Each structure stands twice: as C-alpha cells, then as structure tokens.
Amino acid sequence: MNKLEGSFELACHSSISDLLDLNESKLLPAFLKVKGLVKQHIESFNHFVETEMSNIMSANREVRSSENSDFYVRYHNIYVDMPCEIDIQGTKKIYPHECRLRDMSYSAPIRVDLECCIGNERTFEKGINIGFLPVMLRSNRCHLYKKSFCQLAKRGECPLDPGGYFIVKGVEKVILIQEQLSKNRTIVDRDPKKGYFSTVQSSTHLRKSKTSVVHKNNKFYVRLNSLTEDVNVAVLLKAMGMECDQEIVQLVGSEGMYLDAFAATLEECALFGIFTRKQALKHLSLRVRRSRMTTGSAVGDAQLILADVLLAHIPVDGLNMRTRCIYLLLMVRRIIMALNGTVPVDDKDYYGNKRLELAGTLLSLLFEDLFKHFNAELKKSVDLAFSKRNRAMRFNVVRNMPLKIITDGFLRAISTGNWTIARFGVDRGGVTAPLDRLSFISALGMMTRIYSQFEKTRKVSGPRSLQPSQWGMLCPSDTPEGESCGLVKNLALMTHITTDDDDEHLRHLAFSLGVEDINMASGEELNLPHVYVVFINGLLIGLTQHWEYILATLRKLRRSGRLSEFVSAYPNHAQRSINIASDGGRVCRPYIIVANGKSLLTHEHIRQLKEGVRDFEDFLKEGIVEYLDVNEENASLIAISEDDITPDHTHMEIEPFTLLGVCAGLVPYPHHNQSPRNTYQCAMGKQAVGIIALNQLMRFDTLNYMLVYPQCPLVITRTLELTGYTQLPAGQNAMVAVMSYSGYDIEDALILNKGSVDRGYGRCYAYRKFSTNIKTYANNMQDIVNGPPRDQEGNIPARYQLLEEDGLPAVGAEVYHRDILVNKKSPVGQYMAGSDQSTAGYQDAPLVYSNVNSARIDKVLITSNSEENFLIKIRTRDFRRPELGDKFSSRHGQKGVTGLIVDQEDMPFTDQGICPDVIMNPHGFPSRMTVGKLLELLSGKAGVLAGKFHYGTAFGGDKVEDMCRILIEYGYSYSGKEYVTSGITGEPLSAYIFFGPVFYQKLKHMVTDKMHARGHGRKAILTRQPPEGRAKDGGLRLGEMERDCLIAYGASNLLVERLMISSDEFLASVCSQCGLIADRDWCQYCKSSSFVHRLKIPYACKLLFQELISMNIIPRLRLKDL
C-alpha cells in the first residue's frame, strides 16, 4: 500500500497542473480515515447506545406496583458494557472471532443504575444487568474500536474488515438500510383520478399517524384513519376552536385565488349548521371509528382524536390547538397553489423527501418496546410477590429481573429479521440479512445497500429511475438488474447518514434570531409576500422577514462548530419558507466551502493534512469543509473542479469520483464505458473469487472461495486503494490477445493457455463447512461420537474409511460423496430423568459429506457453544484448476466462459516471445462499447513496461496520451497492437493484434458445481416423477418449449418416451363401463370385473383423478378400441 502511494505521487508530480488535483485527493483518505467505509451504520449504532437508549429509559423510568403503593423502582442511568460472556466462573471478555467460531452472539450487557424503594427503605444499586445487546462490530462498544492493525490481527480479526454488522449465534448479520418517505413533512401530490391532496405522516415517540387534506367536489376535507369518512376542513377547524370564518380565510390567504378555492368549503360548513366548537365536535363524534381506546363519550373520543391523532407531531398546549389549525390551513393553501399551478406538486421520488432508516433507528424502536415489556414483566413479578400474604423473604428487585426478555428479543429480531412492534403496528420482515461473505467486495457492497419499501411487483418507473437529486449521494451504477432494479440502491463513497439530533436549541436559536412565534401571528401577516415561514424539522414555528439573515447566521454558526455539522438550512422560495432540519436519516456528504470565488481549502491546509497536524474533523470545525444534505445541496451552486469556480459558487466537490459507490469504484475508466456495463460489473464484482479477508483461513463459512494466486490489478483506481481491494484482490492480471482463435471463442467464450493454467493461473479453492452439535439432553444423556465400526474381520466399511479412532476425520484425508465425517450417535426415545440409563439405546446420527465433488479435510474444530454443548465444525477444501466452462470476467461487465484450453505451443506469440494467457474475441467490443477495457489494456501495458501501477480512476486517472507515450518510449506501437506469429503455422498473422494485460476475475460459477447428468435414479414419492435439481440427483427436464418442438416435429413416440416411460409410467386398471380407475381386476363401482382393462398412463394423471374424486368431481375415462 505504501509503495502504491509512493508511485502515485511520483506519477502526479510529473506535471505541475496535476498538483492541485493531488491536493484535494488527500482529503478523501482523510475523510475515510476518520469515518471509515461503513460510517453510517456505526454512527447510527453509537447514537443509539449513547443517546437514544437513555432517552428511552427516561421516558420509562419508573416501575410501580399496583399492590403496594410504597414500592417503586426508578432508573437513573443506563449504559452498555463491553461485550462479554457471563457464566458461573464469572465475566470474560469475548471477541468477535470467537463468537463466529463458537456460534455465539457478540453482545454486551445493558446495565442500569437504579433506585428501589420498598416501604420507607430506599436502596441504590449500580450496574445492574437487565439483558444483553448485540454489539455492532467496530462501534464504540466493540472491543475492536480504534484498534491498530496488529491488535486486530492478534484477535483473529481481519484488519481490513469494515465492521458495521452484528454476530448473532455465530452468523454475521447486517441490518439493511431502509429507505422511507420523510416523516412530519407535507407532501402535495396529485392522483390522476382523485385530484390533489396533501399528506403528512406524523411520527413522534408516542404516536404515528397519517393526516391528509383532500380536494374533492371543489371542497377540502381531512382524511384520517380514525374517522369513518372525510370531514370538512372548516368543521374540523371549528372543532379545534377556530370558530371565526374570517380568521380561517385570512390564514388560507385573502387573495382571490385562495378565496375562490376555499369558499365552497366554508359554505358547506355553514350548510351543516355548524358555527361553534360544540356543534363541530358533535358532527365529528358521529364519524369516529370505534376503537379499543375510548373515553366513554363520543364527543370525548372526537376530542381525543383531535388531540392525539390529527397532525400528531405538532405539540399542543392543552386544548389550544391553534398551531395545528395553522398547519392544516397551510396544507390547504399548498393544495390551492398546486391547483392553480403557481407551485408544482411535490416529487415523492425527490431524494430530499427520503429518510434512510439504519440499525440505530430500528434498534431503538425495538429496545423501547422490549424495555416497556421488561418493565411490565418486572411489575408483574413485583405484584405477585406483594400479593402473597406472608412473605418470608425480603423482596429483591435485582433477582426478579426478567433478563431473558431483552436478550432474547434482540437476538430473535436480528437473527430472523422480523421486526414486530405491536404498539406502532410495525411488522416488517427481511430487515436483516446474513452478511454476504462470498468476496470482500460483496461484503462491503452489502453494507452500503439501501432497500426501498416499494413493492417490487408494481410497474412504476418513478421510484426506480435515477433521480438528479441522488447525485453524489447514491451510486448511479450499482443496482441489480431485473425486478428490484432501481429499488435496491447503494450509497456513494462519501455519503453519510445523519442521526437524530435534538431540535430544542434550534428553536431557541431561531427565536433569538428574530423569528416571530407562529401563535402570535394573524393570518394576514402569514401570507404577506415578503414574509417567510420557518419550519424546524417540519414543525411550523414562526415567521420572519429576514430569511437571508437567518440562513446566513445558521450557516455561520454551523461552520464555526456552534451547531451540529449535520444541521441543514435551506430556503424554499416557491413556498416562501425556510426549512431547518436536524432529524435523522437524511443523506449528506461533505463539500469544500467556496467563498468569493475561492476555495477555502488551500495548499497550506493540505500540507498540514499530509504532515498529520490536522485531520478532517479540524477542517470541519474550522468551516473549510461542511456537510450538505440533499435539500441544501440543491440550494447551493457546486463546482466540480477548482477551474469551474465563479463568484456565484458556494461549494466545491472534494473528489468527483466519489459519486460512485464501492462496487463501481472497482471499474477502471468507468467514464469511458457504456453505462449498463458498469452496472453489470457492479453485480459481477460481488461474485469474483479472491481473498475475502485476511483471516479467511481461520474462518468457518458454509461456503467460500479462495483464489490461489490473487494479484493486485495493474490498473487501479483511487477507490480500490481506499477500500483495501489492493490488499484483498479478487482476480489476476492476464495477458490478453484480442483476436479470433479456433471458433471455440464465439459468444464471449474465452481461450485459455494451458501453459498459464499449468503455472497457476485461475486456480482456486472452494471451502465448505460441515458442523454438528454434541447435545446433552434433559435426562442427562448425551450424543456420543464413536470410532469407525468394524466387521468381524476388522475391516472398516467404505463410508467410514476416513475416520480416526476419535470418530473424526484426519486432516488431509480425501472425502467422497456420502462419506461419514463424524460418527455421531444420538440416544433413542424419551427417557425420564432418573431412569436406568444403561437400557438406553443409541441410533446413528452421523454427519455426512453431502457434496457431490470429492474434497479434502482442511480443518477440524472442536469447541463449545454458549449452551456448553460440544460443537464440531469440519472444513473441507476442494481444489480447482480452471476447466472448460468456468466463468471469467474482466472489470467491464464482459463475462465469458472458457471455450478451449490451448497448448502453449499453439498459442500465438509476439516478437518478444510472449504468448497470451487469455484470448478474447474482438466481437465483444463493438456492441458493448466498453472503451474502458481498451484503455485498461493500454494503461496496464504501459504500467508493466514502466514498472508501476497506473490509475483508471473515474473522471481522472492516467491519460491515454501519456500511456501511448510510454509505449513508444519502450519500443512498442502506440496503439497497443503487436505483430504476432501464429503458433500453429509458424507464419505471421495478417493483422496486428491488440495485446496486453487486463485484470480478469474468476467468477464463482464453476462447472464442477453444476455438471450433472443421470440415467435413472430416485423418484419423488408422491408423483413418482424424478426430482428436480442436482442436489437431489434429479432428472433433466424436458420443458414446455422442448415439448413444443417435439410436437411440431411430430416425434410422438419420443414424446411418450420422455414424458411417460422415462418418468412416471403407471399401469392403471380402468373400468370401461363407469370410466373410473378400478382396483386391479375388480371395479368396485360396477361390482364387476368384466369391463376392467389395463392401460398405461402417467402416475401423475392417476393422482389427479384421485384428487378430483376426493373433491367430488368424477373424471371418467372413455375407452375405445383402436
């Protein structure tokens, strides 16, 4: 890595004009050094542990008994310890790798300081464990937090691993990022059928609700889930205490446009005869949906809805709901504006309207529920204890804590991915997923992935298409193909996601900056043309006439570090409002601040950065760099490079290539490729076989692959260095000749050189895990592991050959299909404790090697899991040399399978005696337009000659011109093409061949894993048809289309043979009189045997008849002689 950086600097210093670029380029590594690659996850978790947990505790701080009013438990403090294992022997630190190996959970005790009062006796307890919280790796509660390379290596941890995931029962689980529409903001939208409406999703700690104002029949109505029908806005306002029509009209707007649009609504209210609050409440009470929570009276229920459900995010002061009224009328006003076309409707897909939910948010949701549950259970046990008349012992709170609730709740949720929180009606599945450890890049890619809540089946293009507002925040290339295209996204390299921040101080600040309280304002002032409304996190707080001053001051405060760096403030001139946001889940990224047409970042700063005197955080605090969220970004003018800066610019990009994500950063010269090719590479980079982590050989994964001689690509990108791909590469630099050869290279097939394969090109390993538990049962009986069985002569049966006397296989032994890996036996039957154990029998429960390919035993691990059961894990390795049909791909979405492996002497060779490792057909280029690959070859070739790595970084990288110059310098043609002699004829080829090194990835799809054929074999019990799939040794299906071909051809006998004789032929007895299937020679229906005939039908057909009969449908067969 150091070497690489050195060479990079040399390359750049060669021209002075590059110096500036270099300066900025230092900032990105500095950013990543501070934040890490998965900063969003880790910061979110840290925020949860540090802030949200204690907030939740404060909200639920007391447990009181209903039996004894003198009793209470009061929590004072909550904190999370470091991960440890607590057993009888005491507390022991646990490290993540141990958890992976021992199938344990990496979790830490949650501790509280509490005060307990029984009668008049008060006791204080400190550090009481209330349950375990799974800890995110590399978070500040993790043992790996801020550890050096050596310290991590000592703990068996891969130093390049980014963390950000959990280990639950030995499985690495990621809480995926979920994308949602932002909460507490008004969205005006239009339904082609139903017209305009505006919606707010209110969300507070206590309550979640959705309020809509709809425009129908020229009137405005409010729609709420708790109301059975839509209610006139004016009625609702009156119910909330705004009885004066004039006030209402003034708030909507007294211009003609607003008056015209709103008049009908008021008129309807008057027609209903509603003029007072009381009347309005009565009207409302008739439309309340009955629910569990009721005050007893209908009017009371209506008031409850107004207080708790309608615009629940706006705090109310007792029964004074003026703020809500103003907000509601603002919603109306925005619809009217949209109706008249003065302001367009909001774009739901606009990324400023999206919030990303991370591990911390989800965990706090869960923790709140679990903590309440915990307190309820505690109360129950307390009540139980006090309800007993004569208590012998003093009640001990600590001993009666239901520890399992929180521990199990977290574990269950994370390991299943089902987030069920009854109180909020949350029931989501698939929130977590096991970390994809197939390759280093796939693991990294998973940490940046964003899932949207949209249904995959819906055929709408809006949410799927790339939004301009996603610029720089989300990777434009990295999305899957097919059904989830555009719904699954990936974060760009520098994107950060904010965490929830308290907005109380922002409110105070706003008021001290001269914002006038909204409740003091009348409607007239609100709608004056030079007055701007101020929103904080979607809450309407006041008015101002000096919006520019407020924004400028806020920014100044933020840049000087007086406000959180993630607070954003931006104006919306169309709506005449300024929005200040400090809520969580906004995506943002850092920019360099530009003032008066000059970048604030100077050479001096970069020098200090290089020297290590300052770091990224310092720049942030000094107001040289700042974070912008999507909304504020769109209100700024951002220059891509220093040359583009004009006096109007406010910011400058740190590095343009950071608009790509981790996976797209793998592609050299991506800006020269056709865009879908980069998308294909993003999917394929995750399948490339390489080294997954530096601790790969210590890991026991169900399946992982390892390349034998991985190489750092000759053409690298800056992203590659920053992610650590240069140290954990997945592929090899192959000498590629772009030419046609032999005809076995059509349709993207590749030709491999046998000499290269012999020398180690493309060799890989497949590691597989087999594991079993040695359980202890309730009756104290245990599974046993025996040595191999022997017959009378002392011979060991074939399947047990590889077992040693301890019943485990020897390391290095070769295993074949269905061999026995562990000769385990389990006790038979249920024996009650205390019964005579000697009578207990054992039955075989061996661990069988189920894979079809043979392999070797690589490692055997005997350990115990958290339940103190023995755990045996056996890792096998399967060595693979590239063969015909193995899949390879370059980094430009150009995949292909091996079509032919050619002897070295048959390969073409150049005047230097070089022959290619891989021959690629030139037909791959014209239609794919992967010019980046051509450039990679050129830069690679120049790199080989000059002895350094060249850069193919997006929007930068080494220039073709320079590469050509190097080629010429070393006596090669500038074009990269070479004079080549055929190895077969010995004469020169008549064309020059494009020849040079290209980084090729070996993909996980290998022939050995897929090759399958069968003559005869097992059949499914129910249908008597052959099973499906290689794992079940299934048959090869003659599908519908193949069937069509045979029908068209008229090959009827072949069809009968394929579909019946070779599948589920059945000799059925059918009675020709009743047409039913008879029992051998006797028709029970006709009570006769004279009409029974035998015929061949598919068994599935017979089964269908019987199933139909069971449903009271009689299928009758009509038999006729031919």
Added chain:
Amino acid sequence: MDRVVNDEKPRVILGEHKITQNLPSQPTVLDEKWSLRSFKKKFRVVMVRYDENELEFDLIGIHPFLANAFRRLMLSDVPTMAIEKVHILNNTSIIQDEVLAHRLGLIPLKADPRLFEMKADPAAEGTEQDTLEFTLKIKCTNNKDSSKDSLRVEDMYKNNNVYSKHIKWVPIGKQKERLSDVGPIHPDILIAKMRPGHELDLKLIAVKSVGRDHAKFSPVATAFYRLLPDIKLLREVEGEAAERLQKCFSPGVISIRHEKGRQYAVVNDARYDTGSRNVFRYEDLKDAVAMTKIQDHFIFTVESVGALRPDVIFTESVKILKDKCLSLLDELSHV
C-alpha cells in the same frame, strides 16, 4: 515500394494496418521444386549470443513450418525431470497441500534428463532409472539467539522462509555414483513462509516427462523466433524529419549522417528493431520507409530453465524431429 520488396527474398511487409507477404508460398520439402542441394547451399546457422541459459541463433534459408516445428518441439517435446508426486507426511504451514505440491513441481531440477527413462507405468514404484527422490523436512522455530528488540522476521524466527535450497536429494540405488550434483537449480526459490510451530515433512518424487503433459516439464522458459527485420528507406529523409524518423525505431536502427552541412537518415542495423511501426504516425514519413521482415531468416531465442544447456535443447529437438520422421516413414512402410 515495389522496387525494394520485389527482390528475390521472401518478405513479410509490415503495413500500417496489415501484414502482407510478397512471396507467400515458398517451396517446401513437400514440393517438387524443393531440392536438397539448393537447401544445403542456402541454409545457414549463425550463433549470435550464448549466455549460460540463453541462446540466440539465426536459422537462415529455412521454411517457417520447420522453424516452427523446432520451436514447438522445444516447448513441449524435449523431456526434463520435474517433481511429479509429493508425499505429504506433515504440513502444518498455512499453505495448502495442493498449492505446495504445485509450487514444488514448478521448481527446475538440475538433472540431465537424458540419463533417465520415461516411467512406463505411472502407478509403479520408481526405479533408479526413472525416478529421483528428494526430501524436504523443515521446521520453523523461534530464534533464541536474536536480540529481543529486533522485529524483523529474519531475526525473530529460524527457517521462516522455505527455499528450494532446503530440498535434499535422496539417491536411490546406484544413483549416487552415477549422477553428481542433483537438486534444484536455483537455491533461492521461495516455497513457503512459516511461523514457529509450522513444519514441513515431504517426500518428493521427480520423474521424466514432456512439456505437453505439464508446463513444468518444459526445458525452456520460452523458446521463440522472430523474423529478421529489414528496413529500407525509399527516399531521402533529411533535416528535422530525419531525427523524428530515428526516434520511430529502436536505438541504433537508424543513424543520421552529416554531410555538407545537411543531415540525412540512413539505415544502420535493423536487426534489433522492435517493429513498433510508430513511423506510421507521421503522415510525411509514412511513404519514406518500407518495413519488412525476411521470411526465411529466423532469429531464435531459447531461454533454458537450466536443466539442459540451450544448444542441447535445440539439438534434442532436432533429434526428436528426426525420430518422429523416421517413425512416420517406418509406419508408412508398413502400410
């Protein structure tokens, strides 16, 4: 162009975008026009450079098919000895058995393959005549003598790197008297890296085979030929253009002659031109040069791996071709 190219010599003409031949079909052995006498007259072998393991020589006046046959035979048919079987008695290093065996197989061995026989039955026990045996037994330990402060792996551990020099030859039968100095050619090929506690105990069995079977049996790193470049100036190039022309070719190919205050380019020696064709980048120089290669002048380069001297490899390949021809004639006579 025609003037230069249409002489009696068979030439490959390097155009800007394609390669052509002026006399595409030379008489070969198979043609009636071909005569041994004229071949003998024309055919010459010139040794140009002979280093320890590298040989450059010219074959002049020979048809490409023959030259190519020698090249192919050197790559894939001249036998050598290489480690074929590895009995792994113990391997506690992190390197997997298969990779270890593969690496060992690729180590070139110092043993004259001509003294051995091909093993008829690969499953059979090796004999003195067809097998070489080696052992590799090494254990990595902490170096107790080293100073405590040093953090260099070389100081901290003993045998942390396993090199080819650690391979020990175990003579079978009378091999000790018959052969001298058998073992890896290079002592410093890194086989594995180890840490204290790691141990290798291997028995290595080398046999004789050919490169077609596996690249490790190939006696050459590579053997290839190129045609002798011949560059002709079609018109006089002078002044600044001459300097530019000089830069389009490898150093020494074009020299600049100064005469009467003017400078003009002349072809000095085209032999070591790399054929980069960069002259075609200049519109004004394109037509001034004819880049050709002489089609019956082969410049062979044989890079021996070390088991056999490069000249021996070539003569072996000639012998093999002769044997193949004889056996073909023999077969034909039986038809």
